[in-house]
Amino acid sequence: MRLDKFLAVTATATRSEAGRAVRAGQVLVGGVPAKRADMQIDPTRDAVSYRGEPVLYREHYYILLNKPTGYVSATEDGREPTVLTLLPPKYTVLGLFPCGRLDKNTEGLMLLTDDGDTAHRLLSPRRHVEKRYRFTVKFPLTEEECARFREGLTLEDGYETKPADIVLDAAGKSGVITLVEGKYHQIKRMMQALHNQITSLERISFGPLTLPADLPRGAWRALTKEEETALLEAAK
Numbered sequence: 554m555r556l557d558k559f560l561a562v563t564a565t566a567t568r569s570e571a572g573r574a575v576r577a578g579q580v581l582v583g584g585v586p587a588k589r590a591d592m593q594i595d596p597t598r599d600a601v602s603y604r605g606e607p608v609l610y611r612e613h614y615y616i617l618l619n620k621p622t623g624y625v626s627a628t629e630d631g632r633e634p635t636v637l638t639l640l641p642p643k644y645t646v647l648g649l650f651p652c653g654r655l656d657k658n659t660e661g662l663m664l665l666t667d668d669g670d671t672a673h674r675l676l677s678p679r680r681h682v683e684k685r686y687r688f689t690v691k692f693p694l695t696e697e698e699c700a701r702f703r704e705g706l707t708l709e710d711g712y713e714t715k716p717a718d719i720v721l722d723a724a725g726k727s728g729v730i731t732l733v734e735g736k737y738h739q740i741k742r743m744m745q746a747l748h749n750q751i752t753s754l755e756r757i758s759f760g761p762l763t764l765p766a767d768l769p770r771g772a773w774r775a776l777t778k779e780e781e782t783a784l785l786e787a788a789k
């Protein structure tokens with residue numbers, strides 16, 4: 554791979570920045586200043602550093618975002634800001650996309666990746682990857698309604714949901730829901746089937762990933778090695 558392309562695909566530098574840094578002797582390959590930005594390197598073997606920092610080659614990127622309300626789960630949208638606009642602009646070259654969707658007014662854990670195979674497997678209906686949501690509703694829920702929720706409900710379009718777990722807080726207007734599928738507006742429509750209405754929704758886990766308590770709304774970070782291993786294991 555060309556050195557300037559490598560620096561671009563790792564979101565280290567644009568191609569023109571890479572050219573300038575090479576001319577200034579700030580890009581080392583195997584400890585030696587690179588002479589040309591178009592030199593060929595082997596990303597899996599050659600140690601590259603850019604302005605004193607090692608550049609790590611990764612086959613895929615996995616980013617955990619704490620989604621705020623007001624952003625749509627898409628890579629592009631003509632009218633609304635997308636979750637990808639919360640990342641630095643240089644990340645656009647990575648080809649990241651949201652793994653699954655959250656509604657515009659849903660907050661919380663969102664995985665962004667460029668790993669299509671893993672995303673496809675995690676989202677496959679056959680795999681039943683668990684997703685947990687903290688919710689609030691307009692009217693207190695009864696135990697009978699929770700029992701119907703746990704058995705699975707018929708939505709307005711006739712779709713029969715799979716059993717979903719629900720744990721209520723004492724006042725009956727909030728709690729945690731666990732889904733093993735991800736139909737469009739699923740929780741909102743399940744609550745509508747119970748003549749109730751979701752007033753807030755936050756995803757707190759996706760498979761083995763949990764929303765970190767210290768990650769502010771709108772902030773993101775790369776998965777830790779342990780999280781990445783657990784995610785790839787869940788997708789096997």
Ligand code: URA
Nearest residue numbers: 656659738739740741
């Ligand atoms: N269910 C919904 O209704 N909305 C979401 O964003 C996620 C699950």
